[in-house]
Amino acid sequence: MRAAMLTRLFSDPSLLPDVQKYPGWADDSESEDSKTKDGEPHCPMADDDLDDGHAKGAASRAHSEIAGDDEEEDDGEEEDAEDDAEGDRPKKRGPKKRKMTQARLERSKLRRQKANARERTRMHDLNSALDNLRKVVPCYSKTQKLSKIETLRLAKNYIWALSEILRSGKRPDLVSYVQTLCKGLSQPTTNLVAGCLQLNSRNFLTEQCQEGARFHGPNSFSMHPYQYQCSRLSSPQCQSSSNSHPLRTHGYYSAYDSLYAGAASPEYNSPEYEGPLSPPVCINGNFSLKQQDSASPDAEKSYHYSMHYSAMAGSRPSAAHNLVLGSSGVRGAVHSDNVLPYHDMHLHHDRAPMYEELNAFFHN
DNA sequence: TAGGCCATCTGGTCCT
DNA sequence: AGGACCAGATGGCCTA
Numbered sequence: 001m002r003a004a005m006l007t008r009l010f011s012d013p014s015l016l017p018d019v020q021k022y023p024g025w026a027d028d029s030e031s032e033d034s035k036t037k038d039g040e041p042h043c044p045m046a047d048d049d050l051d052d053g054h055a056k057g058a059a060s061r062a063h064s065e066i067a068g069d070d071e072e073e074d075d076g077e078e079e080d081a082e083d084d085a086e087g088d089r090p091k092k093r094g095p096k097k098r099k100m101t102q103a104r105l106e107r108s109k110l111r112r113q114k115a116n117a118r119e120r121t122r123m124h125d126l127n128s129a130l131d132n133l134r135k136v137v138p139c140y141s142k143t144q145k146l147s148k149i150e151t152l153r154l155a156k157n158y159i160w161a162l163s164e165i166l167r168s169g170k171r172p173d174l175v176s177y178v179q180t181l182c183k184g185l186s187q188p189t190t191n192l193v194a195g196c197l198q199l200n201s202r203n204f205l206t207e208q209c210q211e212g213a214r215f216h217g218p219n220s221f222s223m224h225p226y227q228y229q230c231s232r233l234s235s236p237q238c239q240s241s242s243n244s245h246p247l248r249t250h251g252y253y254s255a256y257d258s259l260y261a262g263a264a265s266p267e268y269n270s271p272e273y274e275g276p277l278s279p280p281v282c283i284n285g286n287f288s289l290k291q292q293d294s295a296s297p298d299a300e301k302s303y304h305y306s307m308h309y310s311a312m313a314g315s316r317p318s319a320a321h322n323l324v325l326g327s328s329g330v331r332g333a334v335h336s337d338n339v340l341p342y343h344d345m346h347l348h349h350d351r352a353p354m355y356e357e358l359n360a361f362f363h364n
Numbered sequence: 365t366a367g368g369c370c371a372t373c374t375g376g377t378c379c380t
Numbered sequence: 381a382g383g384a385c386c387a388g389a390t391g392g393c394c395t396a
Contacts, residue, residue, distance in 0.1 A: 111382080116373060118383070123371075147369060 138181060139196035150189040157181050 130148055134140055137154045146154060161180040164172065172180075182190040 112374080115375095115383085119374085119385090120372070122384075127371090149369090 139193045141192070144192065146189060146192070150185055153184050154181065154189065154193065157183050157185070 127148075130151055133155055134146055134151050137146070137151060137158050139146070139154070157180055161172075161177060164180065178194065182193055185193065
């Protein structure tokens with residue numbers, strides 16, 4: 001902190017916002033005013049001026065005050081004498097620290113400012129890249145952005161899931177897919193991703209109830225309890241309860257299948273999505289949650305989603321047992337704000353060439 | 365109010 | 381010397 005103060009010793013008015021941002025500088029300098037960060041002795045005069053300048057929130061004033069100390073500009077013996085006069089501190093061995101003349105301080109300050117600007121630019125570039133990454137991971141929201149770390153985790157999982165698909169040449173079961181996608185994600189992010197998939201699934205379920213059980217063709221998944229639930233949903237009573245029942249695993253299953261079904265949708269070209277071409281995860285992005293949510297708002301609030309990450313891709317449908325959905329979930333509840341308004345959330349469903357290849361692969 | 369996330373500043377290190 | 385990169389520190393903002 002001492003070194004930080006040094007660089008701000010002659011800060012100009014352009015740094016005033018920063019000065020305001022660090023109101024504790026003066027206090028810090030009080031507590032450790034006799035040494036620099038690396039333990040080098042430090043001019044006490046500069047400390048006093050620094051404290052004055054920042055404590056009063058007038059960096060420019062501090063600058064002028066220091067600049068007025070012309071007698072300190074002279075280097076050489078005078079500085080040595082000052083050091084000796086400081087007295088009780090033991091002398092440091094090694095090369096003497098060059099006195100910070102006004103010119104050197106100015107240069108140092110300029111360097112620091114330039115370095116800060118570069119660092120800001122660098123971080124902005126990094127954030128921009130992260131924003132781009134957010135747009136191509138399976139779940140994207142304009143307003144509820146994934147955090148940086150969650151974006152990276154989700155992207156990693158997504159890449160892993162896609163490479164597993166390419167490697168095995170098979171459609172994985174939905175549970176494995178979801179597990180892979182959500183592996184290591186925080187609960188809110190898991191909820192968000194799950195919400196995305198579920199959103200996609202609801203409309204899909206409706207379509208399926210109208211179209212019949214076309215899931216049970218040659219390309220259908222291997223049978224497991226969730227497929228059973230899915231097929232049961234074709235019945236009217238099952239549909240009517242689908243939004244209120246806490247167990248919505250069928251929704252994920254259907255969502256997953258919809259991702260790979262590649263069925264054209266009138267809402268395919270969602271006007272909401274303005275990002276670049278996205279990966280081939282959610283080509284069939286139909287959003288019909290709005291009405292359904294309004295019909296049963298409590299359903300979302302009571303919807304709990306718990307995920308255990310015991311298996312990665314390649315786990316068999318038995319992994320479904322690790323996907324616990326219910327109001328008794330132990331990992332935390334899905335809050336209503338984790339399920340975004342449909343106009344704000346985007347599954348990626350662009351016609352990326354990669355998807356077309358994958359889609360052709362899965363349907364040939 | 366605590367905790368998470370973020371932007372920014374900063375000094376250190378490495379490389380050119 | 382200067383730039384890139386990194387990690388630590390700090391404070392602001394937001395949310396549960």
